[in-house]
Amino acid sequence: MSAPADPQTPTARALRRPGFAAIVSVLILAEIVSAFELSMMYVTLPTLIKDFQADANTVVWVVTAYLLVSASAGVMGGRFGDMYGRRKVLVVVLIIAGAGSLVSLLGGSLGMIILGRAIQGVAGAVMGLAFGLAREHLKEERIPVGVSMIGASALIAGAGGAFLAGFMIDAYSWHGIFAFAAVLAIIAAIATWLVIPRDTVVKNHEKPDxxxxxxxxxxxxxxxxxxxxxxxxxxxxxxxxxxxxxxxxxxxxxxxxxxxVESPIVNLRMFKNRQIALVMTATVLAALGPLGGMAVPSQMVMQYPTATGFGLGFTATAAGLFSFATALLGYFFSPLGGRLAHRYGARVVFIAGLVLMALVIPVILLTFGNAVMFVVAMSLNSIGIALTYGALPNVLIEAVPQTHTSETAGTNTMVRNVGQSAASAIGAYILASHQNPTTTVVAQEGISWAYIVVLVFAVLSVLVALMMCRSPVPWVPESVAERDARRGRTDKMPANAG
The missing domain is CATH 1.20.5 (Single alpha-helices involved in coiled-coils or other helix-helix interfaces)
Structure with a gap:
């Protein structure tokens, strides 16, 4: 009779290893926490203005505070995950995000809500950590599909989060949003701890930056x-x-x-790699364009009355349902994008997504007031966003070693957040300059110019993406010893050598 398998042997550990569906489902759940916490407050702004009798410039800090922390958390969380273990850091991030929701829920004042939102901002680290964990624990041939599904989940979670938040406000109050977010974050933390395998990161003695x-x-x-x-x-x-x-x-x-510094929070030398530099540049341009600049003018097109000549007369609820439906449609294409990336390369899928988003803008501009064409255009735009989000981490993975996946993905998240924030500011400036001071209605010319600016950045992102290599040269991080030798500070070589 053979002896029972040692529970600590590699074979026994392999038998306990969760499959593709379990790992990806948990990582999608974690990303849903991040996307929901970002999107849930936009629909809540009018309610907070009314409940706290505050001006819009003050209340908008419930969004701004989150974005400020989120942009930095994406980089720092990714780096700490690569150094100390992504599973461990992800659990900590989710717990802190849940605590932030409780601060907003129980604080009882607008100031405490803003403080809680700032604490929630640590969830900006989730996406980079999720990409790193997917690469660490999925089989190589399944990584493109898994990463595409995780990346695209941000799209559907964002749209669904806004709709769910609106429903909770109507059915209960804004308190329900924070209660739901806290419970969701804790569930995601527990699921991550129970399902995701233990970290395989080898402990090092690098000093934190x-x-x-x-x-x-x-x-x-x-x-x-x-x-x-x-x-x-x-x-x-x-x-x-x-x-x-x-x-x-x-x-x-x-x-x-x-x-x-010896162990930087962001290894800026990665930008010497042509592929990484081009991916980051294309990301910024896409964020300034269709990824960050489409939402505001599109909402105006949907909700403005038909009498304006370009509005479609949707109610706020109908606009939310439409946004959710198109996001869901896009998400259905994310597995296909992953399979195409595995077969033809992530670069091809990335470019296809950018091109699709660029092509829908002229369609909208040339068919103002046509509801059918707008629905078709926005549906194609959602598919383009899903392909782009799904391909983006795969493009980076092709050029980055596994040990630096979360750091690079986190840097990309920060770059995208900054670009989207700039897009919002540019769009708001254009629309405000074409707004009737009496009726506050934005003229069609302003909507058109907002779309044109988005189109310019969309085309630029495509041009930069086309410069990316089909077979990129992977980035090889420079070791400390190599850096010391290059700087001429090593003392290992004899003075009379050579």
Missing amino acids: YLGSLLLPIAVSAILLGLSRSSKTGFASIEFIGLMGAGVAVTLLWVWWELR
């Missing part, structure tokens, strides 16, 4: 705050120039430090 971790959120916060306020203050105001100048100055200091 505390100064870089401090400078990065200061730089990002100043830039995002300046952009978010620009629609009110204007681009020529002292406030905008001061915030942007401070952000740029701290950014330059941060870059100088990151190039000198």
Whole structure:
């Protein structure tokens, strides 16, 4: 009779290893927490203004506070995950996000809601960690499909989150949103702890980059705050120039430090790799364009009355349902995008998604007032977004070692957040300049110009993506010893050598 298998042997551990569906489902659940927490507050703004008798500039901080923390958390969470274990860091992030929801729920004041939203912002680290865990634990041939599904889940979770938040407000109050978010985050943390295999990261003795971790959120916060306020203050105001100048100055200091420190929070040398640099550039342009600039003018087209000549007369509920339906349609294409990426390369799928998003904009511009054509265009746009989100992490994975997956994905998340924030500011500035001061209605010309700016950035993103390599040269991080040798600071070589 053979002896029972040792529960600690590799064979026994392999038998307990969860399958593709279990791992991807848990990581999608974690990403849904992040996407829901981002989208849930947009629909809540009018209710908070009414309940707390506050002005819009104050209440909008429930969104701004989240974005400020989220942009930096994406980078820092990814880096810490690569260093100390992605599963462990993801669980901590989800617990902190849940705690932030409880602070907003129980605080009883607008200030406490904003504080809780800032704490929730750590959920910005989820996507990078999820991509790293997928690459770490899925079979190689299943990684493109799994990563595509996780990436595209942000699309459907964002649209569904806005609809669910609106329903909760109507049925209960804004308190229900934070209660739901807290429960969802805790469930995701427990599921991650129980289902995702233990971290395989080998412990190292690298010192955390505390100064870089401090400078990065200061730089990002100043830039995002300046952009978010620009629609009110204007681009020529002292406030905008001061915030942007401070952000740029701290950014330059941060870059100088990151190039000198032994274990940077963001390894900026990755941008020497052609593929990574082009992917990041295409991401910024797409965020400035269709990924970040389509939502506001499209909502106006849907909800403005038909008498304007371009509006479709949808109610707010109908517009929310439409957005959710198109997002769901796009998500159905995410597995196909992953399979196509595995067969033809992620670059092809990435470009296809960008091209599709660019093509729908002229359709909208040329068919204002036609509900059928708008529905077709926005459906194709959602498919393009799903393909782009799904292919983006796969494009990075092709050029990044497994040990730096979460760090690179987190950096990409930060880049995308900054681009989307800038897109919102640019769009708001254009629309406000074509707004009737008496009726507050935006003229068709303003809507058209907002779409045209989106189209310009969409075309630029396609052109940059076309420059990407079909077979990229992977980035090989430089070791500390190699860096010391290159700088001429190594003392291992004898003085009379050579």
